[in-house]
Amino acid sequence: MIYIKILSLTGASPVSLDMQTVGRRINELLVLSSLREEAKHGYQIALDVEQDTRGAFELQHGTLYPILHRLEKEGAIEGRWTEEGRRRKEYHLTAAGRRRLGEEAGSLSAVFDRLMDILEEVRRGSLRARPAEG
Amino acid sequence: MEVFERVLRRAEAGLRVPEPRRSRILLEMASDLEDLYRSYRERGLDEEEARERAVRLLGASPEVLAELGRTHGSRMAGVLDRVAGAGAHRLESALVVLVAALAAAVGAYAVWRSPVAAEPSPWTWAVLALAGLGAGAGLAHGLALFVRPRRITAHPVASLRVLPGLAMACVTASALGGLVVLAGIADAAEHGRSGSAVLWHGIAQAAGLGTLGLTSALVLAGVWLLLRRRARAVERARAAVREALADGIGPPTGPARAGEPGTSTEGDIR
Numbered sequence: 172m173i174y175i176k177i178l179s180l181t182g183a184s185p186v187s188l189d190m191q192t193v194g195r196r197i198n199e200l201l202v203l204s205s206l207r208e209e210a211k212h213g214y215q216i217a218l219d220v221e222q223d224t225r226g227a228f229e230l231q232h233g234t235l236y237p238i239l240h241r242l243e244k245e246g247a248i249e250g251r252w253t254e255e256g257r258r259r260k261e262y263h264l265t266a267a268g269r270r271r272l273g274e275e276a277g278s279l280s281a282v283f284d285r286l287m288d289i290l291e292e293v294r295r296g297s298l299r300a301r302p303a304e305g
Numbered sequence: 306m307e308v309f310e311r312v313l314r315r316a317e318a319g320l321r322v323p324e325p326r327r328s329r330i331l332l333e334m335a336s337d338l339e340d341l342y343r344s345y346r347e348r349g350l351d352e353e354e355a356r357e358r359a360v361r362l363l364g365a366s367p368e369v370l371a372e373l374g375r376t377h378g379s380r381m382a383g384v385l386d387r388v389a390g391a392g393a394h395r396l397e398s399a400l401v402v403l404v405a406a407l408a409a410a411v412g413a414y415a416v417w418r419s420p421v422a423a424e425p426s427p428w429t430w431a432v433l434a435l436a437g438l439g440a441g442a443g444l445a446h447g448l449a450l451f452v453r454p455r456r457i458t459a460h461p462v463a464s465l466r467v468l469p470g471l472a473m474a475c476v477t478a479s480a481l482g483g484l485v486v487l488a489g490i491a492d493a494a495e496h497g498r499s500g501s502a503v504l505w506h507g508i509a510q511a512a513g514l515g516t517l518g519l520t521s522a523l524v525l526a527g528v529w530l531l532l533r534r535r536a537r538a539v540e541r542a543r544a545a546v547r548e549a550l551a552d553g554i555g556p557p558t559g560p561a562r563a564g565e566p567g568t569s570t571e572g573d574i575r
Binding site: 213231 | 329330332333336338340341359361362364365368369370376545
C-alpha cells in the first residue's frame with residue numbers, strides 16, 4: 172500500500188491518505204457530482220462519469236455498485252424503485268450528500284493542489300532547496 | 306439476453322448478502338445492464354459492441370461482489386437491520402406482536418399458578434408438545450429466512466402455514482382437554498361422588514388448560530406474523546429477479562423522477 176502524507180493548505184494538520192482511499196474518494200465525488208442536477212439510474216451515472224470526465228474516469232466491472240450502496244448507506248444519496256414498464260432503481264442526492272460533495276471537492280482539491288505544487292517543484296528542480304515540512 | 310444472464314448468474318453465485326437485499330442488488334444490475342445496452346445501441350454501436358461495453362462497465366467482478374458483501378455488513382447486522390426496519394415501518398405489526406407477547410406472559414403466569422402446572426394431565430403434555438413443535442418450526446423457519454435465505458427452495462410463505470396450523474391444534478387440544486375434565490366432573494357429580502372442592506378444582510384445571518392452549522397459540526401467531534412479512538419480502542424479491550431474467554429486454558421506458566407516478570420507495574419490493 173502506498174501512503175502519502177499531505178499537509179493541509181494552512182500547514183497545521185497533516186492528512187495521511189493511502190492511494191486506494193484517494194481513488195475511492197474520487198469515485199464517490201464523481202458519483203455525487205453526477206447526481207447534482209437530477210435523479211439518475213445507475214447506468215446513467217456510469218455513462219455520465221465517463222462523459223463528464225471526457226473518458227479520464229470509467230467505473231469498470233461494476234465498481235459503481237459498491238460506491239452507490241455505500242453512499243446510500245451513509246445517507247449521501249437515496250435510492251428509489253420506479254416501476255414504469257419494469258423495475259429500476261434511481262438515485263438522488265440528499266441534503267447531506269450535497270454538503271458532502273462540497274466538502275469533499277474542497278478537501279480533495281486541497282490535497283491535489285498541494286501535490287501539484289510538489290510535482291511542479293520537482294519538475295523545476297527546486298524541491299531540495301526548500302526546508303523540510305511536517 | 307443470454308450474455309447478461311450469464312453475468313447475473315455469476316453475480317448471484319458470488320454475492321454474499323442477506324436476502325432480500327441480495328435479490329434487489331441483482332435486479333438493479335439486471336435492469337442497468339439492459340438499459341446501458343439500449344443506450345449504446347441508440348448511439349449507433351452494433352449489438353456485440355454494445356453488449357461487450359455494457360458488461361465491461363457494469364458486469365460485477367469478484368472483488369466488487371466481495372466489496373458489496375462488506376458494504377452490507379454481517380448476517381447478524383442484516384438480521385438486526387431487518388428487525389429494526391420491520392418495527393419502524395410496520396407499527397401495526399409491532400403492536401400486535403407486543404400485545405401477543407404481553408398476553409402470552411400473562412397467560413404463562415396464569416398457567417403456572419393453575420392446577421395444570423401442579424398436576425399436568427395427558428392433555429397438558431399434548432398441548433405442550435404441539436407448542437414445542439411450533440417453536441421448533443418457527444426457529445427453523447427463522448434461521449432459514451434470516452440467516453440462510455439462499456438455501457430456501459420451497460415457497461416460504463406456504464411453508465410457514467404450519468405455524469398457524471399448530472396454533473389451531475394447541476387451542477383445539479386444550480379445548481378438548483378442558484371438555485374431558487368438565488365431563489369427568491359432571492359425571493362424578495351425577496353419581497354423587499364430588500363435592501364443591503372437587504368441582505372448583507376441575508373447573509380451575511379446565512381453565513388452566515384453556516389458558517395454556519391460548520397462550521401457546523398467541524406465541525405461535527406472533528412468530529408467524531413476524532416471519533410471514535420476511536418470507537413475503539424474500540418471495541417478492543426473488544420473483545422480481547426471476548421476472549427480470551425471464552423477460553430479457555423489456556419495453557423501453559423513460560427514467561422517472563422522484564415523486565412522479567410509478568415511483569415507489571425501496572420498501573415496495575422488500
